[in-house]
Amino acid sequence: MKIAILGYGVVGSGAYEILNKNGYKVKKVLDIRPHDELGNVLTANYDDILNDSEIGVVAEAIGGLEPAHTFVVKALKAGKHVVSSNKHLICEYFDELHTLANENGVTLRFTSSVGGGIPWLYNLKRTAKCDEITKIMGIMNGTTNFILDAMITDKRDFDEVLNEAQALGYAEANPSADIDGLDVARKTAISSSLSFDTIVEEKEVSTFSLRNITKSDIEYIKERFNKTVRYMGFGIKNDDGTISSFVEPVLLPSSALEASVNKNFNMISLFGESVGRLSFYGQGAGKYPTGHALASDVADIVDGCRESAVRTKKYTVDNEKCERKYYIRANTLPASDLIDSYECVDSSYYIITNKMKVSAMHSLAKSILESDPRAFFAGVED
Amino acid sequence: MKIAILGYGVVGSGAYEILNKNGYKVKKVLDIRPHDELGNVLTANYDDILNDSEIGVVAEAIGGLEPAHTFVVKALKAGKHVVSSNKHLICEYFDELHTLANENGVTLRFTSSVGGGIPWLYNLKRTAKCDEITKIMGIMNGTTNFILDAMITDKRDFDEVLNEAQALGYAEANPSADIDGLDVARKTAISSSLSFDTIVEEKEVSTFSLRNITKSDIEYIKERFNKTVRYMGFGIKNDDGTISSFVEPVLLPSSALEASVNKNFNMISLFGESVGRLSFYGQGAGKYPTGHALASDVADIVDGCRESAVRTKKYTVDNEKCERKYYIRANTLPASDLIDSYECVDSSYYIITNKMKVSAMHSLAKSILESDPRAFFAGVED
Numbered sequence: 107m108k109i110a111i112l113g114y115g116v117v118g119s120g121a122y123e124i125l126n127k128n129g130y131k132v133k134k135v136l137d138i139r140p141h142d143e144l145g146n147v148l149t150a151n152y153d154d155i156l157n158d159s160e161i162g163v164v165a166e167a168i169g170g171l172e173p174a175h176t177f178v179v180k181a182l183k184a185g186k187h188v189v190s191s192n193k194h195l196i197c198e199y200f201d202e203l204h205t206l207a208n209e210n211g212v213t214l215r216f217t218s219s220v221g222g223g224i225p226w227l228y229n230l231k232r233t234a235k236c237d238e239i240t241k242i243m244g245i246m247n248g249t250t251n252f253i254l255d256a257m258i259t260d261k262r263d264f265d266e267v268l269n270e271a272q273a274l275g276y277a278e279a280n281p282s283a284d285i286d287g288l289d290v291a292r293k294t295a296i297s298s299s300l301s302f303d304t305i306v307e308e309k310e311v312s313t314f315s316l317r318n319i320t321k322s323d324i325e326y327i328k329e330r331f332n333k334t335v336r337y338m339g340f341g342i343k344n345d346d347g348t349i350s351s352f353v354e355p356v357l358l359p360s361s362a363l364e365a366s367v368n369k370n371f372n373m374i375s376l377f378g379e380s381v382g383r384l385s386f387y388g389q390g391a392g393k394y395p396t397g398h399a400l401a402s403d404v405a406d407i408v409d410g411c412r413e414s415a416v417r418t419k420k421y422t423v424d425n426e427k428c429e430r431k432y433y434i435r436a437n438t439l440p441a442s443d444l445i446d447s448y449e450c451v452d453s454s455y456y457i458i459t460n461k462m463k464v465s466a467m468h469s470l471a472k473s474i475l476e477s478d479p480r481a482f483f484a485g486v487e488d
Numbered sequence: 489m490k491i492a493i494l495g496y497g498v499v500g501s502g503a504y505e506i507l508n509k510n511g512y513k514v515k516k517v518l519d520i521r522p523h524d525e526l527g528n529v530l531t532a533n534y535d536d537i538l539n540d541s542e543i544g545v546v547a548e549a550i551g552g553l554e555p556a557h558t559f560v561v562k563a564l565k566a567g568k569h570v571v572s573s574n575k576h577l578i579c580e581y582f583d584e585l586h587t588l589a590n591e592n593g594v595t596l597r598f599t600s601s602v603g604g605g606i607p608w609l610y611n612l613k614r615t616a617k618c619d620e621i622t623k624i625m626g627i628m629n630g631t632t633n634f635i636l637d638a639m640i641t642d643k644r645d646f647d648e649v650l651n652e653a654q655a656l657g658y659a660e661a662n663p664s665a666d667i668d669g670l671d672v673a674r675k676t677a678i679s680s681s682l683s684f685d686t687i688v689e690e691k692e693v694s695t696f697s698l699r700n701i702t703k704s705d706i707e708y709i710k711e712r713f714n715k716t717v718r719y720m721g722f723g724i725k726n727d728d729g730t731i732s733s734f735v736e737p738v739l740l741p742s743s744a745l746e747a748s749v750n751k752n753f754n755m756i757s758l759f760g761e762s763v764g765r766l767s768f769y770g771q772g773a774g775k776y777p778t779g780h781a782l783a784s785d786v787a788d789i790v791d792g793c794r795e796s797a798v799r800t801k802k803y804t805v806d807n808e809k810c811e812r813k814y815y816i817r818a819n820t821l822p823a824s825d826l827i828d829s830y831e832c833v834d835s836s837y838y839i840i841t842n843k844m845k846v847s848a849m850h851s852l853a854k855s856i857l858e859s860d861p862r863a864f865f866a867g868v869e870d
Contacts, residue, residue, distance in 0.1 A: 120762075124618050128619070223764060223766065225611055225614070225766070232607070232788070233607070233784065235784065235791075236506050236783045236784050237506070362748070363748045363749070366745045366747065366748045367745070378780070380502075380506050380605075381771070381780040382770060382774075384605065384606065385768070386768060386769075387767035388763065389764045394761075394763065395764055397762065398619055398760070398762040399763075401618045402614060405618050406793075409794070409795075411788075411792070411793040412791070
């Protein structure tokens with residue numbers, strides 16, 4: 107079986123090098139830019155790939171929705187297996203792409219779309235074949251972990267570290283997708299969908315921004331509770347058969363494994379009824395790590411591994427059915443029946459709430475932010 | 489394809505339950521003890537399995553060398569795929585079993601033989617398809633991690649915690665295989681063999697015992713160096729094309745991920761040229777975690793995944809080619825040219841050596857132990 111790669115950017119070129127070096131020959135690369143080193147492997151015409159019956163697997167590393175979506179749909183309809191590193195595409199068209207893969211009897215893999223080089227999604231699906239997943243959670247964004255780690259280790263403030271992350275190329279010029287949670291929300295939606303055999307949409311994942319965290323928050327949380335902060339996505343199966351899915355900064359015990367995940371590394375965990383907790387740690391981004399994850403999915407397919415794409419849509423998302431305590435730092439107090447404890451320091455209230463519904467807290471946060479746009483919110487993990 | 493399980497002990501019965509619950513029906517279970525709940529699934533005659541052409545995969549969970557070895561060899565020769573949770577068997581007959589699997593065109597899997605529920609060996613082999621592994625290391629024994637964690641957290645001494653571990657069923661009545669390193673040496677040998685496409689034998693893995701560690705060692709290491717201790721196996725590819733493989737207590741920075749691996753959990757890591765560091769964390773033992781790992785290997789095979797068992801034996805083991813610093817606590821000093829620094833406290837010397845060859849240090853340790861049977865040795869990880 108021959109291989110085609112769509113897009114010769116950072117991830118596509120990394121996967122190309124890795125596959126060829128390890129005996130998996132790439133027959134065609136689609137890119138509209140010139141790449142002399144590719145010789146006649148390069149094409150700018152997708153039909154050269156679609157109509158090549160030797161090509162059995164198409165690895166999409168273009169990113170974004172179009173033309174990636176059109177190309178992937180055509181590949182699936184042509185009976186070619188598809189691998190993708192594109193979280194935006196997978197999240198937006200999860201149902202359509204799985205249905206098409208199923209109808210055409212081909213395998214759809216997208217390990218490299220979440221967690222960079224970490225074989226997370228692949229292992230999540232493999233584990234779930236023989237287990238009931240009850241919860242997933244993880245540090246899935248290297249930029250925000252780099253920022254938090256630098257703030258905590260060097261006692262620096264958010265904006266200063268963000269500027270450094272941008273200078274180092276870890277953060278985009280417009281950092282919103284990272285620091286406001288869209289990137290983690292997509293990764294959480296995809297992970298939750300696979301975990302619970304359902305379809306979680308990006309907009310169903312309630313999301314707090316990390317943007318308002320301050321040096322004072324970190325110091326207070328450390329001194330008062332001996333806890334640290336990480337920015338994480340969660341998918342939880344509730345007792346009533348619904349699932350909850352959200353992205354929040356979280357207060358973690360200093361002894362938690364995630365508290366030792368430093369720099370731009372990622373760690374994602376699953377909890378299975380039989381297997382217990384399994385955690386996966388590695389580089390969440392980068393040409394060769396993410397290229398390796400894309401290449402490994404391709405290699406599995408070339409080596410004959412096939413996977414079903416059948417979905418049963420068992421669960422609905424309901425963030426009313428999950429409760430936890432929250433940390434709030436704001437310039438006003440919420441209703442007293444919500445408060446477990448608070449202190450006032452330098453005109454700011456540092457509050458721990460009673461257990462609250464995730465949905466109620468995310469609504470409350472929106473209303474607090476209207477009068478106090480610098481307020482900060484975080485979940486509390488035991 | 490139908491499934492047979494050999495041995496209905498802790499792991500075999502766990503895998504049986506998990507497979508049946510998840511739609512992978514087990515046709516036969518071999519055990520010489522009565523198990524009424526199994527009805528006519530149970531047999532005491534291996535020929536019932538061997539001669540059943542519907543049974544395509546045999547999962548061995550008997551443990552020990554015989555009759556497991558004879559049964560597995562017969563299954564491979566009969567063209568049946570084999571899955572095993574038996575580290576002793578895999579380590580002892582690594583070459584023979586891989587050769588037989590290869591000759592008979594069947595898949596040989598043994599994920600559950602190392603790391604309990606952690607899909608470590610499976611992911612190690614999968615990662616290595618598209619990468620060059622340069623190092624593996626890990627906490628692979630839950631008993632010794634439980635002992636170290638309790639000694640560190642509760643400032644207790646070795647014998648007291650070992651007794652508790654025995655009472656809790658975490659440690660055997662004869663704990664030597666755990667605390668003297670044989671268990672980790674076998675797991676390190678198997679992991680190194682897969683990592684470096686070679687055959688590392690149990691006896692080639694140089695091993696320090698954990699037995700002599702004291703409360704004083706742990707306090708000194710924490711106060712003097714801000715480090716902690718874990719008991720780990722290592723496989724390292726040297727620059728000259730040899731590999732080194734050893735088991736040692738190690739001094740780790742308190743910020744190391746392994747320093748947060750508590751209780752009887754395991755964490756095993758690989759370093760790949762492309763993918764960087766990947767770490768896998770979970771339950772290193774137990775009926776359902778290990779049963780899940782065995783069941784997952786079986787499920788992969790039933791679902792059509794096939795793996796090559798071809799070995800190329802590229803590397804030889806040479807512990808002269810790897811150097812590191814060591815911590816020694818003894819009642820005499822070694823030759824002064826070996827010493828980087830030392831202190832004498834309460835008639836004991838606490839020594840950090842210069843960088844030494846692993847083989848030289850393991851020889852030195854043997855000679856020191858002849859005159860000071862309570863001396864303790866540990867590698868120093870940066």
